[in-house]
Amino acid sequence: MIPQDFLYPEFEVVRNPVKCINCRICERECANEVHRYDAHTKSMVSDDAQCVNCHRCVALCPTHALKIVQSDHTFRENANWSGQTIKEVYKQAGSGGVLLSSMGNPKDLPVYWDKILLNASQVTNPSIDPLREPMETKTFLGKKNIVIERDAQGRLVNNLPPQLELSTPLVFSAMSYGSISYNAHASLARAAKTLGIFYNTGEGGLHEDFYPYGTNTIVQVASGRFGVHKDYLEAGAAIEIKMGQGAKPGIGGHLPGAKIVGDISKTRMIPMGTDAISPAPHHDIYSIEDLRQLVFSLKEATDYRKPIIVKIAAVHNAAAIASGIARSGADIIAIDGFRGGTGAAPTRIRDNVGIPIELALASVDQRLREEGIRNNVSLLVAGSIRSSADVVKAIALGADACYLGTATALALGCHLCRSCQTGRCNWGIATQRPDLVKRLNPDVGYQRLVNLITAWTHEIKEIMGGMGINSIEALRGNRLMLRGIDLNEKELSILGIKYAGE
Ligand code: SF4
Numbered sequence: 254m255i256p257q258d259f260l261y262p263e264f265e266v267v268r269n270p271v272k273c274i275n276c277r278i279c280e281r282e283c284a285n286e287v288h289r290y291d292a293h294t295k296s297m298v299s300d301d302a303q304c305v306n307c308h309r310c311v312a313l314c315p316t317h318a319l320k321i322v323q324s325d326h327t328f329r330e331n332a333n334w335s336g337q338t339i340k341e342v343y344k345q346a347g348s349g350g351v352l353l354s355s356m357g358n359p360k361d362l363p364v365y366w367d368k369i370l371l372n373a374s375q376v377t378n379p380s381i382d383p384l385r386e387p388m389e390t391k392t393f394l395g396k397k398n399i400v401i402e403r404d405a406q407g408r409l410v411n412n413l414p415p416q417l418e419l420s421t422p423l424v425f426s427a428m429s430y431g432s433i434s435y436n437a438h439a440s441l442a443r444a445a446k447t448l449g450i451f452y453n454t455g456e457g458g459l460h461e462d463f464y465p466y467g468t469n470t471i472v473q474v475a476s477g478r479f480g481v482h483k484d485y486l487e488a489g490a491a492i493e494i495k496m497g498q499g500a501k502p503g504i505g506g507h508l509p510g511a512k513i514v515g516d517i518s519k520t521r522m523i524p525m526g527t528d529a530i531s532p533a534p535h536h537d538i539y540s541i542e543d544l545r546q547l548v549f550s551l552k553e554a555t556d557y558r559k560p561i562i563v564k565i566a567a568v569h570n571a572a573a574i575a576s577g578i579a580r581s582g583a584d585i586i587a588i589d590g591f592r593g594g595t596g597a598a599p600t601r602i603r604d605n606v607g608i609p610i611e612l613a614l615a616s617v618d619q620r621l622r623e624e625g626i627r628n629n630v631s632l633l634v635a636g637s638i639r640s641s642a643d644v645v646k647a648i649a650l651g652a653d654a655c656y657l658g659t660a661t662a663l664a665l666g667c668h669l670c671r672s673c674q675t676g677r678c679n680w681g682i683a684t685q686r687p688d689l690v691k692r693l694n695p696d697v698g699y700q701r702l703v704n705l706i707t708a709w710t711h712e713i714k715e716i717m718g719g720m721g722i723n724s725i726e727a728l729r730g731n732r733l734m735l736r737g738i739d740l741n742e743k744e745l746s747i748l749g750i751k752y753a754g755e
């Protein structure tokens with residue numbers, strides 16, 4: 254290999270020698286082998302080049318002797334050739350390979366959630382106190398009937414197609430067993446059950462230990478069809494066909510053979526050590542008619558008892574694609590924006606392909622309404638939903654519920670070091686190394702997820718109460734509650750909202 258050693262480390266480990274007691278905890282805790290005890294000098298030394306700034310050592314150092322700082326080394330950069338760009342060219346000149354990254358798009362592109370402001374009641378249509386009055390956050394995902402039917406006695410005829418009932422409009426995003434650890438899945442499954450929401454298997458199949466959580470599980474069918482069999486389809490409350498993913502629209506997935514070990518190989522139904530490659534397209538889907546066949550094959554296989562979700566990446570023509578999907582027989586459309594996280598993606602794809610979820614959601618909702626087919630499907634949106642305020646804005650823009658991925662990982666202890674692709678997650682989330690996996694205590698992970706969703710649900714109720722709205726149903730698509738700031742006419746028109754002050 255051609256050496257790349259002339260790249261200066263991105264981070265520097267700063268150790269306070271007065272505070273350091275040479276306990277070597279940092280050495281034991283770092284899977285990247287940054288810290289080492291030097292017997293010669295009888296002190297700890299660091300290899301800055303290996304540091305990914307995951308903060309494991311900083312968090313566990315008993316004397317607070319450590320901090321990690323961004324290196325202030327600079328290239329001879331300019332407005333066109335940033336230091337990052339120069340460094341990436343050096344890396345590729347050394348490796349000859351595609352640059353890989355993880356988590357979401359870090360580029361300084363507009364975050365529309367931050368340019369949308371919410372309304373509140375003042376005098377007329379008074380606000381509601383969520384502590385004293387009932388607030389309904391229950392949400393049903395699935396196809397709705399356009400007309401209400403009654404029998405001869407005038408009673409409602411309950412002939413709704415199958416629905417997912419959520420206690421609050423939040424769902425844990427697809428994260429496969431393999432890309433994240435057993436303990437992370439255990440935390441998600443238990444929390445989803447307690448909360449009355451759902452988690453999503455991703456494309457890695459369902460570990461046999463988690464079948465008891467099936468009533469709160471969305472099972473995914475992706476292009477690789479890993480781990481898909483009759484019992485798997487039967488186990489979930491809903492089935493998601495993954496056509497695309499926000500972090501890497503238009504391409505497939507790749508879990509290296511080194512990660513296909515033990516139960517992961519068994520759950521995915523592929524031999525140990527084999528690369529798990531999901532093709533970019535489903536090899537049997539080249540049109541909406543083909544997609545319809547798969548939707549109905551899955552419905553047929555499960556006796557029409559489970560809603561079918563079709564997940565797409567947010568791309569230029571998302572509205573037209575969604576219009577086709579709404580006619581394909583699918584019950585729910587999941588749209589994943591370009592900031593969505595991932596365990597590994599080619600950097601150039603992650604950072605340059607796809608569009609913001611806010612624009613995709615608004616255009617999809619608008620198109621489905623214009624075509625009179627909005628009730629054919631529910632809309633689940635994903636791609637960096639960061640807070641309860643983002644959730645409220647998404648629902649007012651037309652979503653029925655939101656998928657949470659990165660926020661979920663953060664609740665489990667992720668420090669956004671953005672190096673999941675290495676498999677050496679020091680927090681036990683994006684790893685399969687047994688010594689690292691056990692660092693994530695599933696009891697703690699479970700409780701932190703329950704806390705997060707509980708807190709967000711309280712905040713959602715508070716914000717809705719402030720608007721004088723007492724149910725998610727009344728908030729959905731209520732764009733009158735939104736105003737734009739720092740947006741141009743075109744952006745306001747796509748979002749379908751007025752400017753602040755109007
Ligand atoms: S964990 Fe802290 S005190 Fe212990 S060796 Fe590392 S820097 Fe020193």
Ligand code: SF4
Pocket residue numbers: 307355356662666667668669670671672673674677678679680681682683
């Ligand atoms: S999951 Fe782990 S490796 Fe990935 S960004 Fe978070 S802390 Fe880093």
